[in-house]
Amino acid sequence: MLITPEDLAAIVADVGLDALMDESIEEFENALHDGDLDVRRRDGFATGRDGAAEGAAGGAGMLEWMPAARRGDTVALKVVGYQPANPRARGLPTVLATSTLYDCRSGALTAIMDATFTTALRTGAASAVATRHLADDGSKVLGVVGCGAQAVTQVHALSRVLPLSRVLAYDRDPRVAWSFPGRVAFTGLPVDVVDLDELERRSEVLCTATSVPPGAGPVLTGLELAPAAHINAIGSDLPGKAELPAGLLARAVVCPDFLPQALVEGECQRLAPDRVGPSLAEVVAGGLGDSLRGLLTVFDSTGYAVQDLVVAETVLRHARRIGVGSPLPTFTGAIDPLDPYCLVRRATSAVRAGAATR
Amino acid sequence: MLITPEDLAAIVADVGLDALMDESIEEFENALHDGDLDVRRRDGFATGRDGAAEGAAGGAGMLEWMPAARRGDTVALKVVGYQPANPRARGLPTVLATSTLYDCRSGALTAIMDATFTTALRTGAASAVATRHLADDGSKVLGVVGCGAQAVTQVHALSRVLPLSRVLAYDRDPRVAWSFPGRVAFTGLPVDVVDLDELERRSEVLCTATSVPPGAGPVLTGLELAPAAHINAIGSDLPGKAELPAGLLARAVVCPDFLPQALVEGECQRLAPDRVGPSLAEVVAGGLGDSLRGLLTVFDSTGYAVQDLVVAETVLRHARRIGVGSPLPTFTGAIDPLDPYCLVRRATSAVRAGAATR
Numbered sequence: 001m002l003i004t005p006e007d008l009a010a011i012v013a014d015v016g017l018d019a020l021m022d023e024s025i026e027e028f029e030n031a032l033h034d035g036d037l038d039v040r041r042r043d044g045f046a047t048g049r050d051g052a053a054e055g056a057a058g059g060a061g062m063l064e065w066m067p068a069a070r071r072g073d074t075v076a077l078k079v080v081g082y083q084p085a086n087p088r089a090r091g092l093p094t095v096l097a098t099s100t101l102y103d104c105r106s107g108a109l110t111a112i113m114d115a116t117f118t119t120a121l122r123t124g125a126a127s128a129v130a131t132r133h134l135a136d137d138g139s140k141v142l143g144v145v146g147c148g149a150q151a152v153t154q155v156h157a158l159s160r161v162l163p164l165s166r167v168l169a170y171d172r173d174p175r176v177a178w179s180f181p182g183r184v185a186f187t188g189l190p191v192d193v194v195d196l197d198e199l200e201r202r203s204e205v206l207c208t209a210t211s212v213p214p215g216a217g218p219v220l221t222g223l224e225l226a227p228a229a230h231i232n233a234i235g236s237d238l239p240g241k242a243e244l245p246a247g248l249l250a251r252a253v254v255c256p257d258f259l260p261q262a263l264v265e266g267e268c269q270r271l272a273p274d275r276v277g278p279s280l281a282e283v284v285a286g287g288l289g290d291s292l293r294g295l296l297t298v299f300d301s302t303g304y305a306v307q308d309l310v311v312a313e314t315v316l317r318h319a320r321r322i323g324v325g326s327p328l329p330t331f332t333g334a335i336d337p338l339d340p341y342c343l344v345r346r347a348t349s350a351v352r353a354g355a356a357t358r
Numbered sequence: 359m360l361i362t363p364e365d366l367a368a369i370v371a372d373v374g375l376d377a378l379m380d381e382s383i384e385e386f387e388n389a390l391h392d393g394d395l396d397v398r399r400r401d402g403f404a405t406g407r408d409g410a411a412e413g414a415a416g417g418a419g420m421l422e423w424m425p426a427a428r429r430g431d432t433v434a435l436k437v438v439g440y441q442p443a444n445p446r447a448r449g450l451p452t453v454l455a456t457s458t459l460y461d462c463r464s465g466a467l468t469a470i471m472d473a474t475f476t477t478a479l480r481t482g483a484a485s486a487v488a489t490r491h492l493a494d495d496g497s498k499v500l501g502v503v504g505c506g507a508q509a510v511t512q513v514h515a516l517s518r519v520l521p522l523s524r525v526l527a528y529d530r531d532p533r534v535a536w537s538f539p540g541r542v543a544f545t546g547l548p549v550d551v552v553d554l555d556e557l558e559r560r561s562e563v564l565c566t567a568t569s570v571p572p573g574a575g576p577v578l579t580g581l582e583l584a585p586a587a588h589i590n591a592i593g594s595d596l597p598g599k600a601e602l603p604a605g606l607l608a609r610a611v612v613c614p615d616f617l618p619q620a621l622v623e624g625e626c627q628r629l630a631p632d633r634v635g636p637s638l639a640e641v642v643a644g645g646l647g648d649s650l651r652g653l654l655t656v657f658d659s660t661g662y663a664v665q666d667l668v669v670a671e672t673v674l675r676h677a678r679r680i681g682v683g684s685p686l687p688t689f690t691g692a693i694d695p696l697d698p699y700c701l702v703r704r705a706t707s708a709v710r711a712g713a714a715t716r
Binding site: 017044067069079186329338 | 360362363364366367370375396398401402403405419421423425427429430433435437438439440441444445448449450451452453454455456458460461462463464465466467470472474475478479505506507508510511514534537541544687688689693694695696697698699700701702703
């Protein structure tokens with residue numbers, strides 16, 4: 001099945017953004033209880049050598065693959081490009097992604113879909129799950145540091161699990177900050193563009209979602225945070241990249257999405273392994289949230305391939321239900337599995353036959 | 359660009375199988391001189407838990423990803439399924455593969471193609487490069503152990519670089535062995551189906567291309583090989599899988615395609631690192647072939663992601679030249695890169711506009 005951005009739009013139109021976000025939140029939380037999932041740490045190539053455009057945005061790009069498997073059934077592989085120069089240089093999102101699904105039994109490709117929208121969706125959903133378990137469930141004020149594409153789904157997702165009455169927004173680029181209220185207007189929440197000090201002082205829950213280059217962080221001061229604040233740190237996803245100050249990490253309970261990855265790319269890379277708190281899966285499956293809720297907590301969200309597997313499966317299920325998506329071309333006819341040239345000879349005949357009947 | 363099996367067939371029909379193989383051989387040899395390529399070791403999930411079908415073939419399946427980059431330009435990722443039960447259980451090749459290419463600069467998907475045929479093609483091409491540098495260039499008798507899909511391209515590839523006059527074929531499954539002459543008839547070479555002893559005694563160059571399960575090898579005895587024989591061992595690609603006896607490896611010069619991978623999955627896994635010979639790239643770029651040609655040599659071919667990058671680029675170049683392949687759907691219109699929901703809202707409008715004009 002080939003699922004295009006237009007097919008995704010048809011699914012969103014049918015399901016509705018709120019319902020799709022709610023479903024993504026529930027499916028991800030369910031997956032954290034699922035023992036039949038297998039995940040590998042993200043790996044990738046640095047891709048920032050291209051000169052002017054990348055240099056202008058100050059940071060290098062990455063192209064990474066994120067593998068996850070539902071054992072005996074499906075392997076999902078997301079390839080995700082991170083290129084801070086994309087918005088200005090190309091009018092494209094910083095994060096562009098493609099998901100492919102494979103049948104574990106045969107090895108065949110079963111689906112390919114653009115995963116740019118679903119990456120934003122699932123990153124929001126992950127913060128919602130973390131927030132539901134780690135934040136005060138009466139939290140009304142959400143602060144967002146970094147107001148790019150990912151911040152939109154952070155606000156949307158948290159609005160589904162908290163009784164929010166106000167969003168505080170900060171971005172070091174004023175144009176990005178001032179366009180933010182319009183981009184989240186669909187939530188109905190009032191948004192105040194504020195300075196960082198005010199945001200840190202007034203927010204009960206925070207999300208950091210920046211493209212701060214490795215070595216240039218942190219982006220929060222952490223000086224005036226509420227004692228039981230909860231922070232979803234979603235931007236730290238490269239070695240050396242850090243959004244939170246070390247002093248804040250030292251006094252918080254830091255819950256990684258995927259420890260082996262967070263120790264390399266996440267906020268956890270600045271913590272000794274024995275200083276890292278329980279993983280989100282341990283919090284959720286172990287019901288640890290109640291014991292942590294009065295403390296300063298951090299969800300170290302580096303991006304977990306299970307999220308991508310689950311959201312791709314959700315999209316595929318809806319695509320089948322409403323009948324969108326195109327079949328992927330595959331081998332046709334009685335191929336000889338022992339003859340690789342048969343594949344192209346058969347297909348040649350099919351092409352010729354097709355041409356003759358057109 | 360989406361390149362279907364039918365598009366591949368159109369390319370093969372235009373270029374010709376011999377010319378495509380020759381080009382694959384030359385392009386891979388050129389790539390071994392190219393300092394701008396970057397490769398990661400293959401990793402994957404074991405997928406053999408599915409029961410009856412897999413169990414019947416005796417071995418577990420794998421689903422693996424193979425990343426390679428042309429720095430600053432392209433990342434190629436091949437996902438390859440290895441499932442020995444496929445031919446009997448599903449009428450599909452043991453090895454099914456899909457290649458995707460991405461633009462390093464933006465992170466966008468640029469091409470997707472079925473890579474089942476190209477995997478067989480490039481594995482043949484790699485053996486041809488190794489054979490050209492390591493075997494006696496007057497070798498006339500080729501022995502093939504394991505007569506499945508990969509053996510077809512081994513014979514084809516070696517027929518392009520050696521003055522072959524005869525092929526000896528052995529497979530432990532007589533039906534596979536006896537169907538082999540027909541599958542390589544297009545080369546014009548006479549094929550004798552023989553027993554393993556005769557094959558080892560008479561062959562000047564050998565290819566092992568079996569699905570022997572991990573722990574069940576070796577498949578050669580190595581007892582009566584010619585002193586300067588050259589062996590392309592292409593089947594060893596899993597931890598514990600071995601086609602060649604340890605005694606043969608100990609007295610041969612073993613040249614891996616990609617050392618970090620060969621030490622884990624290849625014949626090299628049974629050699630101490632200091633007993634491994636030069637890599638194929640070192641042989642080719644360093645011109646070491648002449649000094650090794652009188653010795654017993656082994657090309658330990660685990661499958662090298664550079665081969666997949668190069669053959670995918672070759673296919674893409676031909677697709678553009680002759681005008682086959684379909685454009686991949688992408689974002690259209692003036693999207694807001696800072697608003698992930700804009701992607702689906704815009705597309706929704708496009709879908710509606712499209713529906714209205716249809």
